[in-house]
Amino acid sequence: MARTMLHRLEDLCNVDVDDADTALIKSIPFTPHNQTSNQAIITNALLADQALLKDLVRQYGSQGWERVYDQAAVDLTARNVPFLSGRVLIQTSLRHISSSAATIAHARTLASLYANAGVSRDRFAIKLPFSGAAAAAARVLNAEGIRTLATSVFSLEQGIAASQSGCLFVSPYYNEIAAHLDASLRPTYEDPALEHPMSPRIIHILEAFAKAYRETGKEQPIMVIASHFTPGEIMAMAELGCPHVTVPPHLIKTLLETPDTLPLPTTKKAKLSYAEFATTQRLTKLSTIDPLAGPDWDGKLADMQTDYVANGGEKLDEALKRDTIASKRLRDAEVFFIEMENKAKDAIEKEIAAQGL
Numbered sequence: 017m018a019r020t021m022l023h024r025l026e027d028l029c030n031v032d033v034d035d036a037d038t039a040l041i042k043s044i045p046f047t048p049h050n051q052t053s054n055q056a057i058i059t060n061a062l063l064a065d066q067a068l069l070k071d072l073v074r075q076y077g078s079q080g081w082e083r084v085y086d087q088a089a090v091d092l093t094a095r096n097v098p099f100l101s102g103r104v105l106i107q108t109s110l111r112h113i114s115s116s117a118a119t120i121a122h123a124r125t126l127a128s129l130y131a132n133a134g135v136s137r138d139r140f141a142i143k144l145p146f147s148g149a150a151a152a153a154a155r156v157l158n159a160e161g162i163r164t165l166a167t168s169v170f171s172l173e174q175g176i177a178a179s180q181s182g183c184l185f186v187s188p189y190y191n192e193i194a195a196h197l198d199a200s201l202r203p204t205y206e207d208p209a210l211e212h213p214m215s216p217r218i219i220h221i222l223e224a225f226a227k228a229y230r231e232t233g234k235e236q237p238i239m240v241i242a243s244h245f246t247p248g249e250i251m252a253m254a255e256l257g258c259p260h261v262t263v264p265p266h267l268i269k270t271l272l273e274t275p276d277t278l279p280l281p282t283t284k285k286a287k288l289s290y291a292e293f294a295t296t297q298r299l300t301k302l303s304t305i306d307p308l309a310g311p312d313w314d315g316k317l318a319d320m321q322t323d324y325v326a327n328g329g330e331k332l333d334e335a336l337k338r339d340t341i342a343s344k345r346l347r348d349a350e351v352f353f354i355e356m357e358n359k360a361k362d363a364i365e366k367e368i369a370a371q372g373l
């Protein structure tokens with residue numbers, strides 16, 4: 017196959033797949049790294065496969081819809097492991113966003129279903145939508161070897177809490193969920209790295225991790241940046257310094273269909289360790305600005321001195337409350353993913369009734 021923009025992206029930034037579609041993953045002309053998912057991805061995949069739905073209901077329907085849905089998420093992702101070099105990921109229910117105990121219990125259930133499916137702990141991770149309660153849950157889960165990804169991250173404080181709770185990965189959303197549902201909310205920029213209002217927060221998180229690594233030697237979460245609309249946005253992630261980007265299906269297809277006619281890249285992809293991280297010269301002005309902060313922001317950025325995870329993630333919840341943009345975006349994610357989960361719940365319960373279970 018001739019060289020495409022997806023090859024170029026992989027030269028600059030590790031390509032992960034933001035979808036569970038095995039055929040799509042196999043169509044990529046190199047081995048992608050991780051495969052991310054969420055309740056929208058799992059529900060759509062399950063509803064598109066009525067044979068799988070019926071079969072899972074037959075096997076597990078008597079134990080209720082959640083058992084069926086969790087098994088679906090594990091089955092739909094576990095089968096992709098042979099075609100990836102890294103991990104498959106599924107997300108805990110947003111119904112648990114305010115409860116550490118419920119988040120821990122759900123993550124442990126998913127981990128045991130992966131174990132039953134023969135997926136070892138180094139081939140999966142559990143995504144936690146990152147509230148204070150989730151950060152506290154992450155500390156427990158990572159300590160017991162169930163590795164987590166902090167997701168729905170919109171603020172530096174959430175990024176710091178991901179580091180403090182020992183998360184393996186962190187996924188800031190470059191764009192908000194509301195913009196996925198309403199195209200009029202999608203910003204378009206000639207130069208996304210420099211102009212997109214989320215770029216500074218990405219740089220702040222990466223710089224905080226690099227500083228923490230230099231000071232403590234402790235490995236920091238690997239950034240798997242998510243939620244992009246355009247090829248231009250995706251390609252800009254390398255310049256921001258993101259080591260991984262998770263790419264939705266339509267952008268994988270577009271990048272695969274676009275020949276790379278540019279000279280071979282002269283820069284290398286960001287290393288997974290933050291030891292050598294440095295913001296590229298062109299973007300250093302983003303280090304001190306925050307277009308998403310409110311008008312009374314004092315210009316100070318959060319740092320690792322505050323423990324955002326202690327006491328059930330109390331300080332993270334306080335920070336989220338003060339940050340109207342991040343808290344609105346996290347709330348939108350909560351509403352959207354619960355809606356998508358409920359769509360699957362209705363279909364599963366209908367099938368449970370049809371099978372007379």
Ligand SMILES: O=C(CO)[C@@H](O)[C@H](O)[C@H](O)[C@H](O)COP(=O)(O)O
Pocket residue numbers: 034052053054056057143165167168187189196240242243244262264
């Ligand atoms: O958080 C991760 C990866 O860690 C993503 O799966 C993330 O949920 C998605 O990129 C966003 O929710 C956008 O998803 P979609 O609306 O494009 O399906």
